[in-house]
Amino acid sequence: MKPTHVLFVGATGSVGRYAVHEGLAQGYRVRALVRNASRVCFGPNAEVREGDLTNVDDMRHALNGIDGIVFTMGANGGPTLNEAVDYGAVKNALDALGGRPARIALMTAIGLAADMDTEYNRSTQAHDWKRRSERLVRASGNEYTIVRPGWFDMEGLDDHRIRFQQDQRRVYTGPGDGSISRRQIAQTLVAALGCEAANRKTFNLVDEPGQAQSDAELIALFAALEPDPHGAPFDGYDDPANFPPCAQPKRVREELTRIAHQHTERTTS
Template identity: 45%
Template sequence: MSQHQNITDVLVVGATGSIGRLVVPAAQRHGLRPRALVRDVRRAEQLLPGVELVQGDLEDPVTLRRAVVGADALVLAHGSGGDPRPDARAHVDYGGVRNILQVLDGARPRVALMTSVYATRSDVPGATPWKRRSERLLRASGLPCTIVRPGWFDRAGPTQRRLVLEQGGTADGGIARDQIAETLVRSLLTDTALGKTFELIAAEGAEPSDWAELFGALRSDESGSVDGVLDPADLPLEAEPQAVRADLDAVRSLRGTGG
């Protein structure tokens, strides 16, 4: 049986962001029923008319429990961009993933997580390890997942519609926002995307015609590893802060608790 046959209800996290608000109609086009996690319902009603909204805050786990109930899949397209706090990435990019994983109560939805083309890069000015840490949490959870690391938003011309999927953290380039949204949704519906982590950029050429082949050319993440298959080994777990290691242990302990 295909992994995606039972996916109908999709919770979109970051649904009013620039990618999330495109994920919602992309999910609808593919016959899915999106539900939007939002902090400000009134604002969301303007941005996502007619879409089911559920109020919640990524930094408040209590508010997330109701949001995840009944979701067959999650698209995690949230980000801390625009948040002026110096520790926003720790609280939102990373903390949001941690909090969602901890309120699933044994449910095992399929997950598409959007991070960044620079998630594993320590040589880029302003880079932090928080998105990479969020990826590690998701892999440690054992949930069926795909991790998408898009390049620079909007830095792709109108004729650059060919998607380039790379692994190893060395890719650099642009991508249109609608291409990111489509890839996130397609990853939920394509068996060959399962267990894959990749960087996503665009090049000159046509839209993909065979998504199974596109995802299928990638290497799978290694079973039991918290890193992507070709990620650099420059962030050893033993050197991580105690709180981060404790979060990983807590997420691992939740594996196998569901029916």
């Protein structure tokens, strides 16, 4: 399903701002969810809705009349903030939708599934919460694309060509292993919304030497990707089995069950 009215969550962020402009450029009716409307200026064609992504009622209000969502938020914090923002935004949106369908494009991070046992993830749980947010999206039964970008704006001077990668067991140690421009992350997220071939795909996103592709040229890249497997544990294609569902916090297991149940109820009623 190609959406018409798209909510941008994390719209004030370093990628979110590009995503809002990309949404307008690709012809969508755009609504930006922001905490402080006086701090943003997206131009007259974007609707700005004040609210906090950590609040499910604000999310419900923001999602009224919306059939597509682009998530680019991120707390860049410790475990509590990462749960509230990186995971919480997705959980609250899916709860607010209550089973109503929406096309989703979610940004997480490169090497997410392979880099679980690192000092960075042990101290911040950033990958844990992003991976749980991905699982919620897959369990929701919505059409979706999950983009795991490399390091932002650290690509080489000649690196303009977008590459999608699905070697999810590879450990990425720094920008030299994979970087991508913020503008192209936004381009990819928004292009995925209207592309049937992008549905149920999870991939790393990097730049390599060469010319940038148009939106139309991305369709072939989406089509060449393997789709995610169906069903539990709701991981992406080629994700290692290093994050067992039974080892997740009780509330996370309950939330995943609730979101998956909403989908089952919708499809059987």
